[in-house]
Amino acid sequence: MMMMVKAIWETAKEITLQRIIMSYQLRSAALLIPNRLDGLCVIVTGSTNGIGYHTARELAFAGACVIMACRRVDAAKKIAERWKEDANNSKTLHVEVMELDLLSLSSVRQFAAQWDQSGKPLHILINNAGILLLGEPTQFSEDGLEKHIQVNHIAASLLTLLLLPSMLKANSARIVNVNSVGHHWGVVEPESWKVGAKEERKFSSITSYGSSKLAQLMFLKALSTKLVSMAKTSVLCVAVHPGIVESNLLSDGRMRGFWMLDPSEGARNVLFCSVGADVPRNTTENFAYCSQCKPGRMSGLADDPKECLRVWDETLRILGLSPNDYLSEIIASRSFS
Template identity: 30%
Template structure:
């Protein structure tokens, strides 16, 4: 029983990865169209010090945005800001500390941001971790669920009032949740979100990404129902050559290196759909979509379960205290 609980999520995740790689073998990466200038707009990008997050922050700043990079590595943050400013594309970038493994840190970040009196037009929930051995966040949540999903759930809810005030009809504020194809093989057990019955890092990661997609759809329904000028979409970046794969088994790491050079997307390519969702004219007023390689596509059947969406939302509110 234990072996199957660990083996099945592992096999399903790697089969999902192979399917994505086959797609990437025969399909070119999405090319960004010319995007409108974003002068005067403010964006928050989590995990924006490196990888896809940095490419997203860099591009948005290049469009004239004031980008706030949220992360827990101060030196990396300073280096990222310096690099963006050296490009001199007219935007502004700054780093604010936030540790997504701590709900207290998320609340402190939001308070610091709100004290600045800035508007907020774009929130990119990009930061994530993958295949971490069993451990908990500061608040006792399973690490993937806590960092990838729950902290972003809290962050989004605490910033919603600013997003609502900053948007207007014809120029909506935008929330972009960076999901993953692994959500297709994710299973969400509301009675064991911390996966204490039988831990699988593969299952935990897939669950956290499924939770993000469920959250995306439910939040958009609430925003639409309230008539608020805010949209929220989920983005699947594909398989991208970033540090996210550092926790692969040693054999998988060895096999990954040559494959990554041939088939993985670069961080800039991986970020392209996120940037598109955050800044393109085509996505104005469009919310509640799952975007892959620049196209609206179907997510998993589970992700459209309205009852599961509502139950997860209610459970998440209780867990984070909102």
């Protein structure tokens, strides 16, 4: 009951205050990022629309090499060409398109293998892509996982783990997971993630979405703790609630409300966490949860190290990886400067 009250309170605060706070704090995305980000490699998932689109565009125009990781490759290529035309020869944009479908773990592995072949260091990974199947019954992916948990957590976590060696090549790197205040509505029930699992409660798309974002948050926190314990402190792990944003997450069209932020405003929070100089000063064990461009309040479950470790263990077991040895194995198998 107490968790439900906190969830309602955190959501109500966002609805009531977010537009006032955002309008006061941040008037332009350009104020958030350095003039030049030359030399930085950034991967943004789900970058053909919404928050991901605006995040990728701002970083590209600031000089970063941006990789648009998305399902709709043709659409992404057209967007990249339009951005280059918008630059109007005033600067050279470095934008690449790579196919990635988070509803297929095989696609995630193929993407990571292709990136690894480039040999490039990765400075920023922005796990932005997500789904919300509002009002729909339980749906499972080809991998046998409930779709919210696969896209919003399992696939994003696999991508993060597979790209971690490239991030450790960089002098400093950031993992930025686009999370949600909806994680306060989530529960930790790994036994319900897979097809054929016995449901402990009646399925709710809102609860499932919240649970996937909660799991994403707890996994990232566990990863940060483990990296710090292994003296790998060059990778900063940040989860960000971008605000309650007008989006096309819903399958039947855009979600709108007069109190919602538009996607470009939501992208400001993501940009702040991706390149903001103040973020490292507000971390604990190289982890931070941000909302409205400042430290935010997480669910109490995400503050429980044992529960975070449980999410970590179950996630790696689903992926066929060793919960205890995977990180040490990849670090031992490569030499990082």
